[in-house]
Amino acid sequence: MASNSKKSVIAAIGGNTIVMIAKCIGFFFTGSSSMLAESIHSFADVLNQSLLLIGMNKSEKSPDTEHATGYGRERFIWSLISAVGIFFLGCGVTIYHGISHLLHPTPHQDYGLWPFFILLFSLVIEGWVFYIAWKSIKIEANEKPFWAYLRKEADPSAVAVFMEDAAACFGIIIAMISIGLTSWTHETYWDAIGSIIIGVLLGIIAIWLIQRNRELLVGQRIPxxxxxxxxxxxxxxxxxxxxxxxxxxxxxxxxxxxxxxxxxxxxxxxxxxxxxxxxxxxxxxxxxxxxxxxxxxxxxxxxxxxxxxxxxxxxxxxxxxxxxxxxxxx
CATH class of the missing domain: 3.30.70.1350 (Cation efflux protein, cytoplasmic domain)
Incomplete structure (x- = not known):
């Protein structure tokens, strides 16, 4: 079961790296606030999922004289660090950039359909990674109710990937809508609003993950x-x-x-x-x-x-x- 979680984390790192590069190229050519927010989002995902992988590897160490029950909680510690990273890097920077763009708007520039092609490509990759994460948790849950298992029993590393990629898919859709409204109305505040919404979404997920890992680190009884x-x-x-x-x-x-x-x-x-x-x-x-x-x-x-x-x-x-x-x- 743990191997399924690790596969989903590795797939997420690979997929989000490709997506991050595509979004950065899109931002470089368009200067879109929503595109930058999505680029920051993907960068934060790659960084945080790398932390998850470090925690998973460390947690597999065998017990020794100093740690009689092993290193299993290493996974929770690194998952907590990852969640804090999502909050400050993903949520904080994205909202800051959106508010800054809202207060100091730039003239609208039309870049045609290229931003939409980049975001659509990103959505396909993120959707594939999200499916892998969902399937991993579904296999572990077996016949248990999926959402109840996700909330109380699932591997926090797998949950983090699932939640991050769910946010990524929603974020891309929000970015596409924001860029579309900006192109249609020639008002750049739509782009800034999209960036802020993406940041809020990341903040909610980060707080949820922080709370879940806090419960496990403090000491949670078996289900x-x-x-x-x-x-x-x-x-x-x-x-x-x-x-x-x-x-x-x-x-x-x-x-x-x-x-x-x-x-x-x-x-x-x-x-x-x-x-x-x-x-x-x-x-x-x-x-x-x-x-x-x-x-x-x-x-x-x-x-x-x-x-x-x-x-x-x-x-x-x-x-x-x-x-x-x-x-x-x-």
Whole structure:
């Protein structure tokens, strides 16, 4: 699943690089405010998606003595940096340029259909990248509701690509409308308004992504449906009452689960593979009793350990995202 996210990020970097070059050429020849806004938008996308790729690569490092649960949160940190970049570079610069152009308009110049050809070409590329990002998340979501999965469970790197390219497609359409209205009315404020709208759109997406990565960095428990599965598995066991469950998403498709269980000694003893009647009949003296007590103690510990191992195995089978699990008997 993580490989799908990485493929979508790499595809986005390649596609947006081509689009950025095309838009920059368009701005160089037309001087359009909306075209500049789209050029900045694509540059910000390439930069931010490069940061996402860095985070994905770093998050795949194996656990070590200093980071016992691995480097999964690296992905969230770099995704957060990427989102902040969208806000300041994409949103801030684009809105600033639009307002500046609105306050200090330049004379209208007609460049024919070239801006539209460039934007249409960009829309095809961005649409292809958007489809790859959508398909990646759709595969990961499986049968879960797409938007709910996107909001709460999806890899933040894949979500960032999906949201950025959705904004890119809308932004190109807005730019085409703005340039079209400017050509039709010869009023350049349409171009400036288009730039501001694109900036606001980027700002909304950036704030959403910042909030999502903040939740993951602060520490988010596993999704409700997975928590329900975990509780059902624990209730099936005979260890006893579950005192406490602590779960946390520690990376893309990575869970850390810790459980404290109050062991029911009576139920546990009943399931130990030993015949107490046969053992009792063997006792003739204190030494026999001492040997039996030691044997029962060892069997009890082995049985408890085996039962916990079976529970942990079943949990990892039902919740394959579980990377670390610890069941502590009290």
């Amino acid at each position: 409700d449906q997975d928590m329900d599965k975990l509780q059902k598995i624990l209730q099936k066991g005979f260890l006893g009452k579950v005192d406490h469950i602590r779960s946390e998403v520690i990376g893309a498709e990575q869970y850390d689960i810790q459980v404290e269980i109050e062991v029911n000694e009576h139920k546990l003893v009943e399931t130990i593979p030993i015949s107490l009647q046969e053992e009792y009949e063997k006792i003739q003296n204190f030494d026999d009793f001492s040997a039996f007590a030691q044997k029962l103690s060892v069997l009890s510990m082995e049985h408890l350990t085996s039962t916990i191992d079976q529970l942990e195995t079943e949990i990892q089978k039902e919740l394959p995202k579980t990377r670390f699990i610890d069941i502590e008997p009290n």
